[in-house]
Every structure is written in C-alpha cells, then in structure tokens.
Amino acid sequence: MAAATDTQLGDFHALSREIVRSVETVIDGKREAVELALTTVLAEGHLLIEDVPGVGKTMLARALARSIDCTVNRIQFTPDLLPSDITGVSVFNQGERVFEFKPGPVFANIVIGDEINRASPKTQSALLESMEEGQVSVDGTTYPLARPFTVVATQNPVEMEGTYPLPEAQRDRFMVRISMGYPDDAAELAMLQTRELSSPLDALTPVVSLEQLTGMIAMVRGIFVSQAVEQYAVSIAQDTRRDRELRLGASPRATLHLVRAAKARAALDGREFVLPDDIDALAVPVLGHRLIAAARVAGAGSAFQSNSVADIIHRIVAATPVPLGAGDRA
Incomplete structure (x- = not known):
C-alpha cells in the first residue's frame, strides 16, 4: 500500500x-x-x-x-x-x-x-x-x-x-x-x-x-512496519510464553493486535512508520489482560512471589533488545 x-x-x-x-x-x-x-x-x-x-x-x-x-x-x-x-x-x-x-x-x-x-x-x-x-x-x-x-x-x-x-x-x-x-x-x-x-x-x-x-x-x-519492529514484537510475545512467572503467555493473535495497535498509535502521532516506542507503550494495554500469572511458588530455601502481570510485562520489555534503525524503510 x-x-x-x-x-x-x-x-x-x-x-x-x-x-x-x-x-x-x-x-x-x-x-x-x-x-x-x-x-x-x-x-x-x-x-x-x-x-x-x-x-x-x-x-x-x-x-x-x-x-x-x-x-x-x-x-x-x-x-x-x-x-x-x-x-x-x-x-x-x-x-x-x-x-x-x-x-x-x-x-x-x-x-x-x-x-x-x-x-x-x-x-x-x-x-x-x-x-x-x-x-x-x-x-x-x-x-x-x-x-x-x-x-x-x-x-x-x-x-x-x-x-x-x-x-x-x-x-x-x-x-x-x-x-x-x-x-x-x-x-x-x-x-x-x-x-x-x-x-x-x-x-x-x-x-x-x-x-x-x-x-x-x-x-x-x-502505516509502515519494518521487519525489525515486527521481530521486536514477536520477541516480546515469545518471552511471555517462556517466563516462569507466567502460566499463560501471549497468543499469536496478541502479537498481531500489538502491531496493529502500534500502527494506529504511530498515525495518531503523525508518523507513517512504527517505532519500538509504540510497541513499548502498548505492551501492557494489549497484553496485560491476556496473560495469567503463575501461582506463588515456594522452593527449598527460597520463595518466588508472582509480581503483577503489568510488572512482568515491563520487565520483559526492558530486557528485550531494541532494534536499531527500526523506523527506516527498506
């Protein structure tokens, strides 16, 4: 288009x-x-x-x-x-x-x-x-x-x-x-x-x-979405499925919704391309209601307390490498 x-x-x-x-x-x-x-x-x-x-x-x-x-x-x-x-x-x-x-x-x-x-x-x-x-x-x-x-x-x-x-x-x-x-x-x-x-x-x-x-x-x-930004969104979704504090991670539909919402946010901001910042800003509103935190797990000599889902999402986003030149057109 x-x-x-x-x-x-x-x-x-x-x-x-x-x-x-x-x-x-x-x-x-x-x-x-x-x-x-x-x-x-x-x-x-x-x-x-x-x-x-x-x-x-x-x-x-x-x-x-x-x-x-x-x-x-x-x-x-x-x-x-x-x-x-x-x-x-x-x-x-x-x-x-x-x-x-x-x-x-x-x-x-x-x-x-x-x-x-x-x-x-x-x-x-x-x-x-x-x-x-x-x-x-x-x-x-x-x-x-x-x-x-x-x-x-x-x-x-x-x-x-x-x-x-x-x-x-x-x-x-x-x-x-x-x-x-x-x-x-x-x-x-x-x-x-x-x-x-x-x-x-x-x-x-x-x-x-x-x-x-x-x-x-x-x-x-x-609105244009580079392959790097798409990979960034996929990496965040994949990490929610592997995180030990989550019992249910993001679905493929969630990844699709995250990118589509990011395109709308970019347009509202006056841009014709999506930035990783758009993905970051929408991660909790788009993913938060889909994820289920794991129950509190107690191990020998240690305890892991489940944080709120929003906190977990923020941690995952912060740990995911941000792609360089993500807004550039191919």
Missing part, C-alpha cells in the same frame, strides 16, 4: 483531535484512556474497559460512539440475558410461511456491552464469532456484520458481587484493556459544578462521519 502523504496525515491528525476533544467534553482528565480507546477503533480492534463502578466506563464508551456518525447499539448485560438477545433470532412469518431473521443489537458499527461480566459465560460467548470474524451464524445461516465493527465492553472487577470472569478465549479477542481510575481533585470538582442539571452527553454531536472514519482506518492499515 502506498505511503500516506503529509496532507493525508495532517487530515488524519485533525480528525483524530476532533474526536479526542469531543470525548473530553464528557470525560475529564483522562486523555490517555481516551486516546487508547480511539487507537483501538482505528486499529479495527475491540476495547475492554475494566474498573470499579462509577468512574465513567460507560460514559467513555457512549461519548466515543456519539462522536462518530455511525450505527450504535447498547446491550445491558444481565444474568438472564440470552445469546439470542445479542445475535438475533429466527421468527416464523405466518403469512409467508417462512422463518425470518430478526437481527440483534450486535448488528451495528459500534456495540456497547455494558457490564459484560454480569451475564453468564454462555451469553458472553455469543460475541466470540462476531468479534473475531465479523459475522453471526444463526440456524445454519451466516450473516455479515457492518464494517467497521467494534465492541466496546465495560466490566467491573471479578471480585465484585454477581460477576462472572470472562473466558480466556474472549479476553484474547479484545485488542486493548484500559482502566479509568479515579479522577483527580480538579476533574471531580468540575464534574460537580457542570453536571448538576444536565449530562454533557446530551450536547454531544458527531464530529466524524462513517466515511471519514473508514478512510482513517484505511490509512492506519498503510
């Missing part, structure tokens, strides 16, 4: 800044979370927002969706939700004596799955085919989903009452996981002063059309 011109990169940067500014009218003081959310959409991935209740997970998802002029559906996950409530169902048409497919809410450009781990694992798994293959199979018939297609799911920590951990196969389908964290003093005070009478979501209007978003995604696909 031809390299992006300076004009195209300039247009891309202007549109991306518009989206970020739009979302930040609703989400105060969370620039990194907003940019990671946009990175996921531009890289054609799926986003998992995980944090305690009340910190703005759903608000971020809704603000991002409203900033783009595309089809949006929201699913509130509950224990009694059925798979067919997500994918759709075949209904018998008595007049024509045939079964007709009634599409579920997954048929949209952006699907917001609120509190996804409130539903049973069976219902959670209804999204597996949709997230990986962009299609839904019902009663032996396959139905393609809209393009682009992104799932933005929120979930409370698994220790919360009435939650079900997401299956590893589904966590692996999310490109990026982010945490909102609590707002700082200034952001929380501003929220108290501006949201007494109305929600800022009410005033939010699209700033980017679906056609423009499609063009931005196409530009991200064309």
Whole structure:
C-alpha cells in the first residue's frame, strides 16, 4: 500500500483531535484512556474497559460512539440475558410461511456491552464469532456484520458481587484493556459544578462521519512496519510464553493486535512508520489482560512471589533488545 502523504496525515491528525476533544467534553482528565480507546477503533480492534463502578466506563464508551456518525447499539448485560438477545433470532412469518431473521443489537458499527461480566459465560460467548470474524451464524445461516465493527465492553472487577470472569478465549479477542481510575481533585470538582442539571452527553454531536472514519482506518492499515519492529514484537510475545512467572503467555493473535495497535498509535502521532516506542507503550494495554500469572511458588530455601502481570510485562520489555534503525524503510 502506498505511503500516506503529509496532507493525508495532517487530515488524519485533525480528525483524530476532533474526536479526542469531543470525548473530553464528557470525560475529564483522562486523555490517555481516551486516546487508547480511539487507537483501538482505528486499529479495527475491540476495547475492554475494566474498573470499579462509577468512574465513567460507560460514559467513555457512549461519548466515543456519539462522536462518530455511525450505527450504535447498547446491550445491558444481565444474568438472564440470552445469546439470542445479542445475535438475533429466527421468527416464523405466518403469512409467508417462512422463518425470518430478526437481527440483534450486535448488528451495528459500534456495540456497547455494558457490564459484560454480569451475564453468564454462555451469553458472553455469543460475541466470540462476531468479534473475531465479523459475522453471526444463526440456524445454519451466516450473516455479515457492518464494517467497521467494534465492541466496546465495560466490566467491573471479578471480585465484585454477581460477576462472572470472562473466558480466556474472549479476553484474547479484545485488542486493548484500559482502566479509568479515579479522577483527580480538579476533574471531580468540575464534574460537580457542570453536571448538576444536565449530562454533557446530551450536547454531544458527531464530529466524524462513517466515511471519514473508514478512510482513517484505511490509512492506519498503510502505516509502515519494518521487519525489525515486527521481530521486536514477536520477541516480546515469545518471552511471555517462556517466563516462569507466567502460566499463560501471549497468543499469536496478541502479537498481531500489538502491531496493529502500534500502527494506529504511530498515525495518531503523525508518523507513517512504527517505532519500538509504540510497541513499548502498548505492551501492557494489549497484553496485560491476556496473560495469567503463575501461582506463588515456594522452593527449598527460597520463595518466588508472582509480581503483577503489568510488572512482568515491563520487565520483559526492558530486557528485550531494541532494534536499531527500526523506523527506516527498506
């Protein structure tokens, strides 16, 4: 694919800044979370927002969706939700004596799955085919989903009452996981002063059309990744599979997602090529939710305490040699 011109990169940067500014009218003081959310959409991935209740997970998802002029559906996950409530169902048409497919809410450009781990694992798994293959199979018939297609799911920590951990196969389908964290003093005070009478979501209007978003995604696909940077990403993934503090390492899909997200980050930074710094910055958001730390192991005369997964990733990245001239074109 031809390299992006300076004009195209300039247009891309202007549109991306518009989206970020739009979302930040609703989400105060969370620039990194907003940019990671946009990175996921531009890289054609799926986003998992995980944090305690009340910190703005759903608000971020809704603000991002409203900033783009595309089809949006929201699913509130509950224990009694059925798979067919997500994918759709075949209904018998008595007049024509045939079964007709009634599409579920997954048929949209952006699907917001609120509190996804409130539903049973069976219902959670209804999204597996949709997230990986962009299609839904019902009663032996396959139905393609809209393009682009992104799932933005929120979930409370698994220790919360009435939650079900997401299956590893589904966590692996999310490109990026982010945490909102609590707002700082200034952001929380501003929220108290501006949201007494109305929600800022009410005033939010699209700033980017679906056609423009499609063009931005196409530009991200064309960002150059040198073989050295690809090898760097592969080396990090391979090291997670060999690390003794990890019980489950990164999958090949994780490596692919890491490079795709790095391309989006490079484009957002105004570059037409990926640097090792892009891989470093995205290693935890892309890999962290896929890895499983080993249990604490006690040996004779010594003990090995499992660090947090993020700490392990930072250690692996720091120990992986950075390729020289990685941004140069062949």
